[in-house]
Amino acid sequence: MNKYIFLLLLILISIPINETVDAKSKDSPQPLEEFLPEIGYKTVESALKDFEQHYKKELKLPLRVPPISFTHYFGRFNDFDGSFEVTMLNDLLPQNHFKIDVRPIQYKIPFEKYISNAFKLKDGSDAAYIHNPKFGFNMLVFERDNWQYVFSIDQDVSDKVTSDELIEIANSMDYPNKKY
Numbered sequence: 001m002n003k004y005i006f007l008l009l010l011i012l013i014s015i016p017i018n019e020t021v022d023a024k025s026k027d028s029p030q031p032l033e034e035f036l037p038e039i040g041y042k043t044v045e046s047a048l049k050d051f052e053q054h055y056k057k058e059l060k061l062p063l064r065v066p067p068i069s070f071t072h073y074f075g076r077f078n079d080f081d082g083s084f085e086v087t088m089l090n091d092l093l094p095q096n097h098f099k100i101d102v103r104p105i106q107y108k109i110p111f112e113k114y115i116s117n118a119f120k121l122k123d124g125s126d127a128a129y130i131h132n133p134k135f136g137f138n139m140l141v142f143e144r145d146n147w148q149y150v151f152s153i154d155q156d157v158s159d160k161v162t163s164d165e166l167i168e169i170a171n172s173m174d175y176p177n178k179k180y
Helices: 002-014 032-038 044-055 163-174
Strands: 072-078 083-089 097-104 117-120 126-131 137-144 147-154
Touching (some): 044 072, 044 083, 117 163, 126 163
Antiparallel strands (some): 072 083, 083 097, 097 147, 137 147
16 A cells, blocks of 8 residues: 555656746836826826816926936826826836825815924915824915915825925926927
């Protein structure tokens, strides 16, 4: 009986197993250039043009960006809620994520109960800084030209992009800039 078990084990061990694992491209993450356009993102310039045509009004954007590296810049105009979004990402450093959301004042998001600090911008408008760990982002919120602006920066880079840096970015909207 032991001979039969030994022989059976020997036969099973000697059977070649030719299964190979083939890592297909579908297993790797889809590049941002492919994924984000599928959910409505396009170039910042194109999305801005859509937004301005919809409202028949020019939108000011900051000239400065946070002092961290980005590999991608995308924009999106959401016709459903009338908002405009600029998203800056780094596909190698996911914490390098900055976002600008703009919406008409009548559809603004209330942030009053989350305000950590208040500031005055160069143009005299009030800005609220929000640092709340449950959001995952630090935010600077202000109103200008009948728009609500929300600048969001990933909290993982808050040592590099402070509230003062976000204020400087907001103040860079006061410099003249030519479009497209």
